[in-house]
Amino acid sequence: MSKKKVVVGMSGGVDSSVCAYLLKEQGYDVIGVTMQIWQEDSPAYCEREGGCCGLSAVEDARRVAATIDIPYYVMNFRREFQENVIDYFVDEYLHARTPNPCIACNRYVKWESLLERSLQIGADYIATGHYARVEKLSNGRYAIRNSVTAKKDQTYALYNLTQEQLSKTLMPVGDYEKDQIRKIAEEAGLPVAHKKDSQDICFVSDGDYAAFVEREAGSVPGPGNFVTTDGIVVGQHKGITHYTIGQRKGLNISLGYPVFVVAIRPETNEVVLGNDKDVFTDHLIADRVNFMADSEFDPQKTYLGKIRYSHSGTPCHVKMLEKDKILVEFEEPVRAVTPGQALVLYSGDYVAGGGTIIQ
Amino acid sequence: MIYLDNAATTKPKKEVIDVMMPFLTEQYGNPSAIYSFSAQNKTAIQKARKQVAELINAKENSIYFTSGGTEADNWALIKTAEAYEEKGRHIITTKIEHHAILHTCDYLEKRGFEITYLGVDNDGRISLEELKQAIRKDTILISVMFANNEVGTIQPIEQIGEIASEHGIVFHTDAVQAFGHVPIDVEAMHIDLLSASGHKIYGPKGVGCLYINNSLKISSLIHGGGQERARRAGTENVPGIVGFGHAAMLAKETLKERMEKETRLRDFFIKELFNRISDIKLNGCKENRLPNNINVSFPYVEGESMLIMLDMQEICASSGSACTAGSIDPSHVLVAMGLSSDEARESVRFTISDETTEEELRATVDAVETIVSRLRSMSPYYDN
Numbered sequence: 001m002s003k004k005k006v007v008v009g010m011s012g013g014v015d016s017s018v019c020a021y022l023l024k025e026q027g028y029d030v031i032g033v034t035m036q037i038w039q040e041d042s043p044a045y046c047e048r049e050g051g052c053c054g055l056s057a058v059e060d061a062r063r064v065a066a067t068i069d070i071p072y073y074v075m076n077f078r079r080e081f082q083e084n085v086i087d088y089f090v091d092e093y094l095h096a097r098t099p100n101p102c103i104a105c106n107r108y109v110k111w112e113s114l115l116e117r118s119l120q121i122g123a124d125y126i127a128t129g130h131y132a133r134v135e136k137l138s139n140g141r142y143a144i145r146n147s148v149t150a151k152k153d154q155t156y157a158l159y160n161l162t163q164e165q166l167s168k169t170l171m172p173v174g175d176y177e178k179d180q181i182r183k184i185a186e187e188a189g190l191p192v193a194h195k196k197d198s199q200d201i202c203f204v205s206d207g208d209y210a211a212f213v214e215r216e217a218g219s220v221p222g223p224g225n226f227v228t229t230d231g232i233v234v235g236q237h238k239g240i241t242h243y244t245i246g247q248r249k250g251l252n253i254s255l256g257y258p259v260f261v262v263a264i265r266p267e268t269n270e271v272v273l274g275n276d277k278d279v280f281t282d283h284l285i286a287d288r289v290n291f292m293a294d295s296e297f298d299p300q301k302t303y304l305g306k307i308r309y310s311h312s313g314t315p316c317h318v319k320m321l322e323k324d325k326i327l328v329e330f331e332e333p334v335r336a337v338t339p340g341q342a343l344v345l346y347s348g349d350y351v352a353g354g355g356t357i358i359q
Numbered sequence: 360m361i362y363l364d365n366a367a368t369t370k371p372k373k374e375v376i377d378v379m380m381p382f383l384t385e386q387y388g389n390p391s392a393i394y395s396f397s398a399q400n401k402t403a404i405q406k407a408r409k410q411v412a413e414l415i416n417a418k419e420n421s422i423y424f425t426s427g428g429t430e431a432d433n434w435a436l437i438k439t440a441e442a443y444e445e446k447g448r449h450i451i452t453t454k455i456e457h458h459a460i461l462h463t464c465d466y467l468e469k470r471g472f473e474i475t476y477l478g479v480d481n482d483g484r485i486s487l488e489e490l491k492q493a494i495r496k497d498t499i500l501i502s503v504m505f506a507n508n509e510v511g512t513i514q515p516i517e518q519i520g521e522i523a524s525e526h527g528i529v530f531h532t533d534a535v536q537a538f539g540h541v542p543i544d545v546e547a548m549h550i551d552l553l554s555a556s557g558h559k560i561y562g563p564k565g566v567g568c569l570y571i572n573n574s575l576k577i578s579s580l581i582h583g584g585g586q587e588r589a590r591r592a593g594t595e596n597v598p599g600i601v602g603f604g605h606a607a608m609l610a611k612e613t614l615k616e617r618m619e620k621e622t623r624l625r626d627f628f629i630k631e632l633f634n635r636i637s638d639i640k641l642n643g644c645k646e647n648r649l650p651n652n653i654n655v656s657f658p659y660v661e662g663e664s665m666l667i668m669l670d671m672q673e674i675c676a677s678s679g680s681a682c683t684a685g686s687i688d689p690s691h692v693l694v695a696m697g698l699s700s701d702e703a704r705e706s707v708r709f710t711i712s713d714e715t716t717e718e719e720l721r722a723t724v725d726a727v728e729t730i731v732s733r734l735r736s737m738s739p740y741y742d743n
Contacts, residue, residue, distance in 0.1 A: 073667050076688060079700075120664040120734055121671070 003029040006125040006170060007118035009110060010034050010072070012060030013198060015129030015173050017190050018181045021068050022172040023127055031123065032065040032072040034058050035114055037081035037105075038203065063191045077113055084108035086203065086216060093213045093241045094220065096264035097340025100309070101201055102157045111165040125170050130154045133174035134166055137350070142166035143293035144351040147174040156309050159344040159354035160290045210242040224269030226253055229262065229278055237271045240264050246279050246336025260336075280333035286343040286355030287325045293350040297326065303345040303352055305330060307337055313346060326355055360673045361719045365559075365651055366508050366536060366710035367677055371602070372561040378605045379563065382598040390595050391586065400597050407604025411568055414607045415534075415553065416544040423569050423587045424600050428535035431554035431569035432459040434580040434591075435531045439500045439552065440467050442577045443529065447497025453477045453485055454695040455512075456504050459554075460533055461691075477503075482644035483512030483696050490522060500529045505537035505553075509692045509708060510643030511652025513541065520549030529575065535559055535567070539610030540649055541618065551575055557599065561712075562606030566599030617713045621650035624711055624720060628653055631724045636731050642693060642706055653709040656693075656702050657727075659741040660734045665707055668730045674723055676709050 008020040010032045024030045034057065058074055065072030085105045092099035110128065118126045131147035132155045144158045144166070161169070173181060185193035204212045214220045226235040235253045237243065242250075247261040253273060262274035284307070297303070297318040305316040305328055315331040328343060337357060344354040362370070388397035390404060404424075412419045425431045440450065452464055454476045464474045475493045477485045485503060494501075501523045506513045516532060523530035531552035534543060538553075539560035545553060552575070556567035571577065571590075583592030610617075625648075629641060632655060642654040657665065662678040669676055678690075689703035698706070709723070735741040 071671070073670075075663055075667075078688065117661065117664055120661065120737055121667050 003027060004125065005029040005031065005123045006127050007031045007033050007114070007121070007123040008127045009114055009129075010061040010064065011129070011198070012057035012064070012192065012195075013129065014185050014190070014192050014195050015131070015181060017061070017064040017129070017192050018176075018185050018188075019127055019129040019171075019173050020064065020070060021184065021188050021190065023170065024068055024070060026172070028125075030068075030070045031118075031121070032061060032070050033114070033118070034061045034072075034074045035077045035081075035109070036074050037077050037085075037109065060192050060195070067190055068188065075114070075117055077109055080109050080113040081105070090213050090216045092340045093209065094217060094266075095340075096240050096266040098244045098338045099340050100157070100342055101203075103160055103342055106157055107160040111161050111169070115165060115168060119168070125168050127170035127172065129173045130158065130171050131174055131178070132158055132171050134169050134171050135350075136167075137293060139293075139295070141293060141295060145174070146346075146349045148176065149174075149178045152178050155346075155351050156306055156342065156344050159292060159342060159351050161292070162290070163292075166292075210239070213241045221266070221269055224271070226251070226273055227270050228255075229272060229274045234273065240266060240269060240271060243271050245338040279336050281337050282333045283327060283329045284334075284337045284343060284357055285321065285325065285327055285359050286357050289324050289326055289353060289355040291353040293347055294352045296320075297345070297353065301347070302331075303347055305334075306344045306346070307334055307357065308341050316345075318345065360675065361723055362675045363709040363711060363715070363719075363723060364675045364677045365712040365715075366511075366708065368558045368564065369561045369712055370714075371558075371563055372606065372609060374609065375562055375602045375606050379598040379602040382601055386597075390597060391584065400595075403597060403601050404595055407600045407607075410604035410608040410611075411555070412570075414539060414543070414611045415555075415570060416546050417553075417570050418573065420588070421545075421570055421573050423571060423591050424595065424603070425567050425569055425591060426565055426596070427558075427567040428457075428533065428554050428556035429459040429567075430580070431556075431567050432457070432533055433463050434569050434577075435552040435554060436460065436463045436467065436500070436502060438577040438580055439529050439531065439575075440472055442575075443499035444472075447495070447499045448472045449475070449495050449498045450500045450502065451475045451477065451490065451493050451498060452502045453479060453504065455479055455483060455507055455509075455692040456502070457508055457533055457535070460502060460504070479512075479695055481697050482647070483507055483510050483642075483692065484644060484647065485514060485519075487515060487518055487522065490519065494522075494526055494528065498526070498528050500531060502531040502533065505532045505534035505543070506541065506649050507643070507692060508536045509690055510654045510696070511536070511649035511710075512644045513537065513647040513649065515647075516550070517548045523551075524549040536649060539607060539614070540651065542614065545570055545572070557603035557606060560606045560610045563599050563602040566596050566603045568603070613713070618650045620713060621711055621715075624715055624717065625650055625653055627717060628709065628711070628720045628724065629655075631720070632727065635724055635728045639731075640702070642696065642698070651711045653711070654706060655709075656698065656706045657731050657734075658702070658705055659738040660705050660731050662705050662707050664734060665727070665730050668733075669723075669726060672726050674726055676707055676723075678707050 006028045010016045020032055085101050088104050089099045089101045115126050131149050131152040133145040135145050136142050144155045147153045220241050221239050223236050225233045226237050227233050243261050259273045260279045262278040263272040299319050302315050304313040306313045314334050317329050319327045321327050339357050341357050343357050345352040388400050390400040408422045409419050412422050503514050503519050520530050529551045533554045535556045538555035551572040553570040558564040579590050581592045638658050640656045689700045693703040
């Protein structure tokens with residue numbers, strides 16, 4: 001029988017490098033691919049930034065591929081990334097929602113476009129260096145399972161993958177601790193063993209999302225009023241794209257008590273401020289639901305709900321409101337439920353499913 | 360391996376390497392030195408200059424060796440712009456130039472020059488009427504590539520040269536793809552500046568030249584020592600220049616037979632592709648085309664996927680303009696010729712050499728046929 005062929009998405013980092021190495025050791029026919037998604041490569045940009053930002057990643061990935069002796073290609077996904085990630089990211093901010101571009105990138109760029117192109121060139125699977133595991137459950141469904149490295153867990157950003165996508169996915173890194181991954185890289189002589197982990201949103205290098213949104217969109221809503229929960233105007237804000245729910249820093253408002261953003265109203269261009277309590281709520285509504293370990297949500301069952309990547313999770317119950325909409329009731333109030341972010345439901349170690357928070 | 364990417368670079372001829380070797384080993388002297396040890400390096404450069412000049416009917420002292428085509432393009436544009444800026448700041452070029460021209464034009468635009476980019480027809484040819492209309496009182500330079508690197512379309516260079524000369528405008532042509540592949544006569548074609556490269560004609564990389572008509576007064580791009588008659592500083596790349604000269608000489612000797620052979624193979628390959636694969640489209644011009652270029656769009660087939668699958672069978676082809684990273688963007692040339700961004704992504708370029716065989720081309724057509732039918736069968740949009 002011929003070896004199974006797998007395309008490994010290689011970012012040039014240690015995790016995806018070890019992913020490729022592990023699969024090769026396991027006997028797969030491995031092809032390394034770096035997805036070119038960055039947009040800025042005009043000579044002016046490169047002059048300013050001292051070189052094309054994506055190139056060092058490609059050079060690292062290429063070196064790793066040469067070290068473990070696998071074929072390696074760079075595939076162009078600029079258009080897919082622009083349409084599915086950047087345009088979405090900007091549009092969400094303009095609508096006063098806080099997007100999660102990594103989830104969109106996973107769902108549409110990695111597991112749609114990369115998978116499609118990988119199957120085209122004859123692969124049976126794609127693989128990534130995510131800290132997560134893919135398992136087939138006794139009910140016949142595929143699900144993402146928590147990584148053994150709890151603090152690196154990346155399951156939250158993977159809740160939206162379809163059954164078809166999961167059936168063609170390998171994530172060998174999820175079986176290891178981060179320290180072990182570095183050790184494997186070192187022992188295998190991979191040139192990226194000591195490379196720093198990447199942080200934050202890859203396409204906004206300076207962390208200034210509002211400036212990025214303004215550059216991309218051309219124009220953004222201008223300054224408007226800060227109002228309190230009972231409607232009193234207490235100051236001027238810089239424009240709604242500068243704020244997110246639960247934000248405390250950078251408001252430059254003093255009301256004699258700590259104030260937080262509790263709501264953003266694009267229709268009136270208002271940012272609503274409140275106290276710490278106002279930021280908490282015990283329920284939310286989500287739509288665009290994806291089912292993973294469970295083919296439907298059991299209203300009797302207690303799930304663990306996460307409302308953002310860094311949230312450790314709160315026990316909750318789920319009711320279907322209509323076909324593609326759920327009501328989630330938490331056992332205790334959660335802080336800063338943010339429209340646009342994902343609600344991810346866990347059942348034990350497994351991702352049961354999730355949706356996009358709308359209110 | 361079947362190598363069909365000769366527009367990207369060619370395999371150096373053994374003869375070329377042989378004449379270079381002494382200058383990489385025993386004859387290492389600096390040509391500028393006073394002692395006789397270096398004398399033969401000086402004469403070797405002179406010989407190469409003559410060999411290059413003869414290929415394009417130029418005077419020997421109008422050839423200036425550079426690090427390649429890109430440097431020659433930069434030099435021609437930037438220094439012509441500076442030399443004539445008192446007369447005007449308007450430059451005419453085309454939308455389908457190589458990035459060595461386009462990005463240099465960006466640079467000049469930022470420094471206050473105005474650039475008109477001529478469009479092209481479906482064949483990739485500019486319109487002489489449009490060129491005439493674009494000419495203004497302050498036009499100082501026309502730069503039109505001799506032949507395009509992606510689709511092989513050859514421009515009406517002689518007529519462009521006539522128009523430029525009638526108006527007293529400097530005419531530059533980026534001839535990197537045409538030099539040594541089709542006849543060029545800088546006198547008859549009224550060419551004032553011409554860029555060429557060594558590695559596209561079975562010579563070494565890292566060497567090329569700018570032909571500068573002796574009546575032009577353009578200054579140096581690279582400053583330093585007095586090499587190249589004080590117009591291009593830096594110790595001469597003697598082995599490269601010698602190899603380039605020899606490759607140019609061989610190109611001149613074999614031009615006619617290579618053109619005949621490559622044209623025959625090119626047409627055979629195109630015919631086979633069209634016989635075997637349905638719904639495909641030849642990009643570029645049927646008549647005015649480089650003998651070595653085949654560029655085809657395969658609807659419902661991602662060009663990048665096809666190239667990877669060809670590579671897995673050790674067939675080297677290319678598509679669009681590869682970026683430094685090695686991935687592929689939709690070609691600005693194909694888009695300028697009226698193809699949609701999808702059609703541009705579905706295109707693949709095959710460029711043959713004088714050593715390509717019919718057998719290799721048959722094997723390539725077999726591979727392409729299999730890949731196209733596989734990729735089309737997987738495409739949700741392809742309706743058989």
